[in-house]
Amino acid sequence: MGGDLTDGCEEAYKAVFSDSEATTWCWLGYEGNKLAVAGKGDGGLQEMLSKVDDNIILYGLLRVNKTDDGGDSKRVKFVYLTWVGENAPAMKKGKVNMHKGACGQLFQGYHIEKQIFAKEELQNLEADIDDSLRRAGGANYDLGNIRTGVQAGKSTDLKNASKEFFSQKEKETTIAGIVYDKGPLSKELTSCDLGGRAMTVGASVAKKNTVGYDSTVQA
Structure with missing residues (x-):
């Protein structure tokens, strides 16, 4: 060369x-x-x-x-x-x-x-x-x-808006305050059923635990 x-x-x-x-x-x-x-x-x-x-x-x-x-x-x-x-x-x-x-x-x-x-x-x-x-x-x-229609230099605004949107969706779909306990529910807990949700073990095994929802916990 x-x-x-x-x-x-x-x-x-x-x-x-x-x-x-x-x-x-x-x-x-x-x-x-x-x-x-x-x-x-x-x-x-x-x-x-x-x-x-x-x-x-x-x-x-x-x-x-x-x-x-x-x-x-x-x-x-x-x-x-x-x-x-x-x-x-x-x-x-x-x-x-x-x-x-x-x-x-x-x-x-x-x-x-x-x-x-x-x-x-x-x-x-x-x-x-x-x-x-x-x-x-x-x-x-x-x-x-x-x-x-995003203009040059405006992609940061788009990213922030997307982040806010998905953060809000996560809050809306998250069930907070789930408690798994083998004992009886305390007075502060409200009984709820998660039987319709996908589980990594069989439903009969999963339901051996008492499932409750703590209403004082915010999503």
Whole structure:
């Protein structure tokens, strides 16, 4: 791999991958038979795509800041892009599979990969990347926003409301103050029957204990 990449390639990759640098993308292109840095910047996908041309082949890494979970969770994702221009030299096209693998090894840590062959594909590329990252993450973080109308930054309110709802339901369905005693019920206890409830032992065994309800205990 090292013989196919010039010295600046690794530095360009590290700049995109670094949390302390502003660089969000880089392209590697051909200088003779070797790959060298063909461009980098901090302007995101659209700036990156402005460098593509029908006559060249490029291998690039893009840094994407994804806002998930209604705007409360931010995650960094990396996209590996390969651009194969329609009019690129045939000999260079023949090396794409080999050099795509070499660049993939350099771009360690990318989440998804996209290979592009025509400028028409660039029109919906941002949406395609967004959809692929969602699917690669195993969850659609925008689904709740679409179906419930949750606005960005409001998911905390939704979580708190859900917590309160289920807490109240638990209180409503919990029978508090159940007492199991082999002796006679005391005056403070009221007799009740749990015979219809599922038991881990047979009903005859379970009912050997006296069951009572202490009305002084609150749910």
